[in-house]
Amino acid sequence: MYEHDVIVVGAGGAGLRAAIAAHEAGADTAIVSKLHPVRSHTGAAEGGINAALREGDDWELHAYDTMKGSDYLADAPAAETLAQDAPEETIQLEHWGMPFSREDDGRVSQRPFGGLSFPRTTYAGAETGHHLLHVMYEQVVKRGIQVYDEWYVMNLVTDDAADPNDRECHGVVAYDVQSGNVEGFKANNGVILATGGPGQAFDHTTNAVSCTGDGHAMAYRAGAPLEDMEFIQFHPTSLPSTGVLISEGVRGEGGILYNAKGERFMFEYGYANNSGELASRDVVARAELTEVNEGRGVNDEYVHLDMRHLGEERILDRLENILHLAEDFEGVDGLVEPMPVKPGQHYAMGGIDVDENGQTCISGLYAAGESACVSVHGGNRLGGNALPELIVFGKRAGRHAAGDDLGTAEIETGYGPDVEDETETELPVQPGSAGLDTAGGVAADGSGVATETDGLLERAVEAERARVDHLMDKDDGVQHAQIRAKLQKAMTDYVNVFRTDEGIRKALRVIRECREEYQNVYVDDPSRTFNTDLQQTYETRNLIDVAETIALGALVRNEFRGAHWRQENQERDDENWLKHTLISWEDGEPNIFYRPVILEGEKTYEPKERSY
Amino acid sequence: MSTQQEQPQEPESQEAPEDPEMRGTESPQQERLKEKEQGLAQEEAVDESDVEGETVHLKVFRYDPEVEGKQEPRFDDFYVPFEKGMTVLDAVMYARDEFDSSLTFRHSCRQAVCGSDAFFVNGRQQLGCKTQISDLKQPVRIEPLPHQEVVKDLVVDMDHFYDQMHAVEPYFQQEELPDGDLEEQRQSRENREKVKMSTRCIWCAACMSSCNIAAGDNEYLGPAAINKAYRFAMDEREDEEIKEHRLRIVEQEHGVWRCQTQFSCTEVCPKDIPLTEHIQELKREAVKKNLKFW
Ligand SMILES: Cc1cc2nc3c(=O)[nH]c(=O)nc-3n(C[C@H](O)[C@H](O)[C@H](O)COP(=O)(O)OP(=O)(O)OC[C@H]3O[C@@H](n4cnc5c(N)ncnc54)[C@H](O)[C@@H]3O)c2cc1C
Ligand code: SF4
Ligand code: FES
Numbered sequence: 001m002y003e004h005d006v007i008v009v010g011a012g013g014a015g016l017r018a019a020i021a022a023h024e025a026g027a028d029t030a031i032v033s034k035l036h037p038v039r040s041h042t043g044a045a046e047g048g049i050n051a052a053l054r055e056g057d058d059w060e061l062h063a064y065d066t067m068k069g070s071d072y073l074a075d076a077p078a079a080e081t082l083a084q085d086a087p088e089e090t091i092q093l094e095h096w097g098m099p100f101s102r103e104d105d106g107r108v109s110q111r112p113f114g115g116l117s118f119p120r121t122t123y124a125g126a127e128t129g130h131h132l133l134h135v136m137y138e139q140v141v142k143r144g145i146q147v148y149d150e151w152y153v154m155n156l157v158t159d160d161a162a163d164p165n166d167r168e169c170h171g172v173v174a175y176d177v178q179s180g181n182v183e184g185f186k187a188n189n190g191v192i193l194a195t196g197g198p199g200q201a202f203d204h205t206t207n208a209v210s211c212t213g214d215g216h217a218m219a220y221r222a223g224a225p226l227e228d229m230e231f232i233q234f235h236p237t238s239l240p241s242t243g244v245l246i247s248e249g250v251r252g253e254g255g256i257l258y259n260a261k262g263e264r265f266m267f268e269y270g271y272a273n274n275s276g277e278l279a280s281r282d283v284v285a286r287a288e289l290t291e292v293n294e295g296r297g298v299n300d301e302y303v304h305l306d307m308r309h310l311g312e313e314r315i316l317d318r319l320e321n322i323l324h325l326a327e328d329f330e331g332v333d334g335l336v337e338p339m340p341v342k343p344g345q346h347y348a349m350g351g352i353d354v355d356e357n358g359q360t361c362i363s364g365l366y367a368a369g370e371s372a373c374v375s376v377h378g379g380n381r382l383g384g385n386a387l388p389e390l391i392v393f394g395k396r397a398g399r400h401a402a403g404d405d406l407g408t409a410e411i412e413t414g415y416g417p418d419v420e421d422e423t424e425t426e427l428p429v430q431p432g433s434a435g436l437d438t439a440g441g442v443a444a445d446g447s448g449v450a451t452e453t454d455g456l457l458e459r460a461v462e463a464e465r466a467r468v469d470h471l472m473d474k475d476d477g478v479q480h481a482q483i484r485a486k487l488q489k490a491m492t493d494y495v496n497v498f499r500t501d502e503g504i505r506k507a508l509r510v511i512r513e514c515r516e517e518y519q520n521v522y523v524d525d526p527s528r529t530f531n532t533d534l535q536q537t538y539e540t541r542n543l544i545d546v547a548e549t550i551a552l553g554a555l556v557r558n559e560f561r562g563a564h565w566r567q568e569n570q571e572r573d574d575e576n577w578l579k580h581t582l583i584s585w586e587d588g589e590p591n592i593f594y595r596p597v598i599l600e601g602e603k604t605y606e607p608k609e610r611s612y
Numbered sequence: 613m614s615t616q617q618e619q620p621q622e623p624e625s626q627e628a629p630e631d632p633e634m635r636g637t638e639s640p641q642q643e644r645l646k647e648k649e650q651g652l653a654q655e656e657a658v659d660e661s662d663v664e665g666e667t668v669h670l671k672v673f674r675y676d677p678e679v680e681g682k683q684e685p686r687f688d689d690f691y692v693p694f695e696k697g698m699t700v701l702d703a704v705m706y707a708r709d710e711f712d713s714s715l716t717f718r719h720s721c722r723q724a725v726c727g728s729d730a731f732f733v734n735g736r737q738q739l740g741c742k743t744q745i746s747d748l749k750q751p752v753r754i755e756p757l758p759h760q761e762v763v764k765d766l767v768v769d770m771d772h773f774y775d776q777m778h779a780v781e782p783y784f785q786q787e788e789l790p791d792g793d794l795e796e797q798r799q800s801r802e803n804r805e806k807v808k809m810s811t812r813c814i815w816c817a818a819c820m821s822s823c824n825i826a827a828g829d830n831e832y833l834g835p836a837a838i839n840k841a842y843r844f845a846m847d848e849r850e851d852e853e854i855k856e857h858r859l860r861i862v863e864q865e866h867g868v869w870r871c872q873t874q875f876s877c878t879e880v881c882p883k884d885i886p887l888t889e890h891i892q893e894l895k896r897e898a899v900k901k902n903l904k905f906w
Binding site for chain 1: 676678679696708710716722724727728741764783784789795796799807808811814844850
């Protein structure tokens with residue numbers, strides 16, 4: 001057994017920042033991560049970090065842009081904290097040596113980004129995330145913070161007090177990927193989940209294969225609600241075979257989208273008669289999918305993004321990195337042929353329900369980064385707002401877990417007096433574990449929550465060991481890859497940019513089937529050494545739980561807000577829906593309820609039409 | 613109220629490289645042609661018609677210390693349906709998900725930023741995710757990185773590599789900072805440009821694996837770690853004393869002087885970092901500073 005004051009699960013931008021902060025606040029801190037820190041997906045972020053650093057800009061403007069971009073579903077105290085703390089945190093990165101792009105006078109450069117009223121996106125070439133990740137890992141090395149890398153966290157150790165608000169988190173159970181050893185990690189002060197996004201719930205995503213929503217699922221099963229899970233951002237131009245992102249810059253420079261018939265469909269079919277290819281992300285993504293659905297897609301799968309007419313000189317001058325991406329990852333030469341593109345899952349606005357100190361309703365359990373929902377992004381995230389979230393709220397969670405006093409949070413968490421129960425929507429199938437046999441403890445369910453606190457950790461470790469043995473001893477059944485593929489396909493088919501009541505219900509039925517099939521899952525690889533089959537089997541279970549919450553949220557929210565579009569009601573409905581969707585796991589079943597959004601902080605944010 | 617309105621001209625982008633740094637002069641195609649002319653291209657590209665709609669033949673190295681039949685290293689054959697744009701990583705993922713779930717390799721980002729999947733493909737260190745199958749001769753031979761201990765199949769032990777990276781004190785050490793929380797250190801564009809390539813390293817260890825010297829001298833810091841030291845030593849934001857401290861670290865017995873400028877690291881680096889040049893420059897700096905020779 002290992003023991004530390006603060007245990008940070010995950011070593012992307014949020015986890016590293018949390019660990020540094022907890023360490024600085026004097027806590028004995030350790031990071032447990034399934035990937036070596038520098039492999040984390042934060043390294044893929046390209047664009048930049050929003051921070052009001054310059055004269056003419058201020059935190060109020062940044063907060064205002066964020067609230068507006070969120071389609072008024074962000075909580076004001078969260079957006080304001082982000083905007084207030086981002087400048088200091090960004091400069092902190094510079095003081096740690098981050099190689100930001102520079103102006104002639106040697107100061108860090110900023111550039112304009114969509115939805116921002118001031119060019120406040122601070123960047124380091126087209127590799128901002130890479131540098132942010134490496135700079136913070138360097139600081140972790142400098143401080144000698146203990147990192148357990150390639151340790152996969154399987155479950156949280158919480159007691160099972162009837163009310164999740166009375167529960168406490170005591171640590172985690174993890175296994176050493178290299179040796180297969182399952183061990184307990186006791187956390188004297190707190191556990192911080194910084195496990196990143198759940199992009200792998202979809203079969204086409206810009207997210208890494210490691211983005212499997214593990215933290216979401218673990219917190220959910222332990223009793224902390226997931227918030228606003230239906231809000232998923234899709235990017236209209238990702239490469240079909242890998243999901244690698246093709247910059248909006250191509251369309252900005254004049255790139256044209258064609259269907260298989262060679263028609264410029266954004267105009268021909270009237271998706272956006274004025275702005276054409278430059279319409280907003282969600283409009284373009286839906287147009288592309290409509291083309292494919294109506295049989296005008298290339299190979300029934302994608303559309304073409306053509307930039308050849310811009311001429312070689314201009315392409316080389318402005319879009320050279322796009323040529324490299326298309327060549328390296330799709331085998332296509334953008335100078336001589338159009339590039340195939342299709343919409344891809346990109347970012348999850350929702351996540352584990354936390355307050356502005358990173359705390360969930362379970363004491364000692366924190367979350368930060370993309371796995372958390374403070375909520376800063378509400379219905380839609382602005383480009384360049386995720387990276388500052390990592391450092392601002394990563395730091396706060398680290399400090400709070402280490403015992404620093406950050407004042408009382410204004411944001412509520414968990415099921416409480418201010419919530420409203422979901423009563424209207426009938427579900428197509430019973431979600432959750434729904435009484436499935438949990439023999440062997442391998443169902444995608446809540447097993448693993450122990451009863452008494454005495455020997456809690458030991459028993460949790462035993463439970464996971466038994467689960468591993470069960471999965472490995474079993475010689476036949478279904479392999480996780482099959483279930484995962486089916487799940488991902490259903491999510492992409494039905495809970496994508498197009499959402500209909502009927503489609504989402506279909507998805508929920510498939511998810512239910514996946515859950516049933518998972519009862520019979522087994523791990524074929526007999527080895528304890530670096531068994532990625534075992535790890536992925538665990539991840540697939542998490543994906544089932546996370547996908548279900550995304551689909552449930554999408555089903556109940558019958559309106560069009562931010563990135564969530566519903567065919568039946570293509571309007572934003574402020575009268576009924578200025579509230580967060582929360583889903584918590586109670587006795588094996590999802591419980592859906594709502595909490596009003598907070599539109600009043602230091603300033604007041606009146607909902608306005610989201611147009612730019 | 614509708615939010616579905618078309619929004620005019622959103623220059624919005626996650627990546628928008630309007631940045632002059634991002635502009636280059638040559639397309640990848642031109643670069644590749646040039647490479648080929650120079651005889652650097654690793655091998656002839658297979659005509660695409662050979663593989664399109666066909667299967668790709670993979671020969672993959674297998675080893676597991678625990679499992680009977682795998683304790684002796686062997687090669688397994690996999691036949692994977694080819695698709696345009698397929699990378700080596702796509703191919704091994706397909707083989708794993710469809711044929712043999714015990715096939716083990718590290719991978720994550722699929723876009724050449726996480727540095728997990730450097731393999732030895734047809735005799736050359738390269739990232740699986742950045743290598744197009746259509747550029748390779750078949751059968752495609754995929755092995756773990758040479759000169760590193762194999763843990764299982766394509767997974768090698770990275771601890772030694774990490775130790776070497778950590779040995780150069782890879783963190784910014786400037787203590788004196790501008791007054792005021794919101795005051796940044798100044799850095800000239802030229803200086804940022806100078807360290808730019810060195811900061812792109814993704815810790816994939818391809819360079820280390822390709823280096824004969826590192827293979828013969830286990831304590832040799834290796835190209836990646838020396839490059840990391842370069843990244844700081846050349847950064848004007850750190851004071852001269854710190855720079856000297858850094859030079860001392862790299863000019864130790866197992867440091868820069870071991871390099872015999874064979875360029876193998878530079879050739880395999882997926883981030884095109886001019887490693888050999890950086891090593892040479894550090895040698896020159898050390899001489900300039902009159903540091904002790906080995
Ligand atoms: C292509 C792309 C471009 C982007 N560009 C931008 C941008 O320009 N600006 C911006 O603001 N945002 C951008 N984003 C969004 C932003 O990069 C992410 O939201 C953010 O990096 C997530 O960071 P994180 O620390 O929460 O998670 P990650 O960086 O994903 O880290 C998750 C960590 O958790 C660990 N982990 C997960 N599960 C477990 C487990 N079970 N056990 C142990 N460890 C575990 C992993 O090993 C990893 O270390 C972009 C995203 C993508 C995909
Ligand atoms: S220097 Fe290049 S080859 Fe070496 S580890 Fe870094 S990225 Fe990989
Ligand atoms: S998978 Fe990340 S570098 Fe290839």
